[in-house]
Amino acid sequence: xxxxxxxxxxxIAACIEAMNACNKCYVSSLKEYDLASLWESMKYNKEAAxxxxxxxxxxxxxxxxxxxILALVVKACEQCANESEKFEHIHCxxxxxxxxxCAEICxxxxxxx
Amino acid sequence: xxxxxxxxxxxIAACIEAMNACNKCYVSSLKEYDLASLWESMKYNKEAAxxxxxxxxxxxxxxxxxxxILALVVKACEQCANESEKFEHIHCxxxxxxxxxCAEICxxxxxxx
Amino acid sequence: xxxxxxxxxxxIAACIEAMNACNKCYVSSLKEYDLASLWESMKYNKEAAxxxxxxxxxxxxxxxxxxxILALVVKACEQCANESEKFEHIHCxxxxxxxxxCAEICxxxxxxx
Amino acid sequence: xxxxxxxxxxxIAACIEAMNACNKCYVSSLKEYDLASLWESMKYNKEAAxxxxxxxxxxxxxxxxxxxILALVVKACEQCANESEKFEHIHCxxxxxxxxxCAEICxxxxxxx
Numbered sequence: 001x002x003x004x005x006x007x008x009x010x011x012i013a014a015c016i017e018a019m020n021a022c023n024k025c026y027v028s029s030l031k032e033y034d035l036a037s038l039w040e041s042m043k044y045n046k047e048a049a050x051x052x053x054x055x056x057x058x059x060x061x062x063x064x065x066x067x068x069i070l071a072l073v074v075k076a077c078e079q080c081a082n083e084s085e086k087f088e089h090i091h092c093x094x095x096x097x098x099x100x101x102c103a104e105i106c107x108x109x110x111x112x113x
Numbered sequence: 114x115x116x117x118x119x120x121x122x123x124x125i126a127a128c129i130e131a132m133n134a135c136n137k138c139y140v141s142s143l144k145e146y147d148l149a150s151l152w153e154s155m156k157y158n159k160e161a162a163x164x165x166x167x168x169x170x171x172x173x174x175x176x177x178x179x180x181x182i183l184a185l186v187v188k189a190c191e192q193c194a195n196e197s198e199k200f201e202h203i204h205c206x207x208x209x210x211x212x213x214x215c216a217e218i219c220x221x222x223x224x225x226x
Numbered sequence: 227x228x229x230x231x232x233x234x235x236x237x238i239a240a241c242i243e244a245m246n247a248c249n250k251c252y253v254s255s256l257k258e259y260d261l262a263s264l265w266e267s268m269k270y271n272k273e274a275a276x277x278x279x280x281x282x283x284x285x286x287x288x289x290x291x292x293x294x295i296l297a298l299v300v301k302a303c304e305q306c307a308n309e310s311e312k313f314e315h316i317h318c319x320x321x322x323x324x325x326x327x328c329a330e331i332c333x334x335x336x337x338x339x
Numbered sequence: 340x341x342x343x344x345x346x347x348x349x350x351i352a353a354c355i356e357a358m359n360a361c362n363k364c365y366v367s368s369l370k371e372y373d374l375a376s377l378w379e380s381m382k383y384n385k386e387a388a389x390x391x392x393x394x395x396x397x398x399x400x401x402x403x404x405x406x407x408i409l410a411l412v413v414k415a416c417e418q419c420a421n422e423s424e425k426f427e428h429i430h431c432x433x434x435x436x437x438x439x440x441c442a443e444i445c446x447x448x449x450x451x452x
Contacts (some may be wrong), residue, residue, distance in 0.1 A: 009359070015393070020351070053396040056162075057389075060358055164281040221255070228408075276397065280393050284386070290418075291415055298404070298408070
């Protein structure tokens with residue numbers, strides 16, 4: 001396995017982690033007493049999850065639009081983290097952590113480029 | 114149905130048209146005598162199809178990242194059209210047409226914004 | 227265009243119609259006064275929308291698992307319609323209609339097989 | 340984290356592993372000298388990758404059609420392994436391994452059900 005592949009696998013793994021944390025945050029939020037105030041944050045979590053899932057699949061098949069799709073991931077994860085960090089629920093904090101990490105990893109240049 | 118919804122449906126329909134034309138171009142290209150020279154164009158068709166499919170689903174569920182996702186569609190469709198127009202196969206020309214149309218529709222502002 | 231293609235296009239179009247109706251039902255339900263009682267139906271609408279979107283993309287690219295994926299669409303649409311028809315909201319009734327139609331179209335044999 | 344969640348995470352991870360192996364097999368096959376004979380196997384690898392990606396996302400968001408989607412994963416992975424094991428390329432053997440493992444994990448009952 002080359003450096004390029006290791007690097008891509010790290011990005012795919014970070015996207016899957018963020019997808020899982022965001023989906024968990026969305027589903028858990030639906031059961032919270034403060035559902036109404038969580039609403040905006042939930043929309044970002046749902047969409048960040050979808051974008052991360054799409055990006056993982058695209059990276060995996062070697063998309064020619066890697067740069068553009070990673071830029072979308074970074075933007076979605078950063079905005080999702082900004083919304084989620086307004087809340088103290090554990091699932092919101094886990095989403096913030098996974099999204100910040102995914103945004104950082106997906107905004108780094110590839111090791112071998 | 115409001116203007117906003119009509120507008121969104123037009124964009125979804127344009128994405129589905131482009132997805133179909135690009136997938137058809139990819140599959141048809143695999144059977145062409147000049148497969149080797151079509152290779153670059155095929156990669157763009159495959160990815161434009163995936164991006165258009167993702168965008169149609171995202172628009173349909175009311176994504177908060179509509180603007181960013183539409184920008185990705187426009188870029189993918191324009192680049193795919195630029196690659197496909199180098200060839201005279203009917204499926205390549207159909208892809209060019211559907212991609213140019215999708216890029217145009219998806220880069221227009223929403224009617225009611 | 228051959229009969230087989232026309233047939234496939236009809237199935238893709240039915241899946242996109244169902245995706246749109248189910249997504250609209252899900253989003254509209256979130257704003258209803260009887261949100262709590264709509265909950266079960268909403269889960270089916272969200273998933274039927276995702277499955278129909280996946281199926282449209284799979285049919286479009288000529289999947290080797292067409293039969294299995296269409297069977298999944300039929301099951302998801304039928305169960306979604308069964309849940310949605312318990313409610314009188316217009317968006318629920320639209321979902322029922324689109325899902326029943328999609329299930330019917332996707333369970334018919336291909337014209338040219 | 341409950342047993343049910345650990346179990347679901349194992350299935351998601353197995354789907355992502357299979358997605359990666361199948362995509363790698365597809366892309367690598369395109370560069371092989373025996374491309375023509377690999378063709379059938381490639382179609383299965385591409386579709387197994389797409390189905391595994393869809394399943395990982397569906398499991399992550401807590402789909403109500405978990406059983407049906409896992410059944411689709413098992414079928415796609417088993418058929419893909421059956422096709423890929425006809426070839427001795429390392430990427431084909433890796434696909435067989437990941438697909439067999441994913442099919443086994445996704446066909447086991449959930450620990451806490």
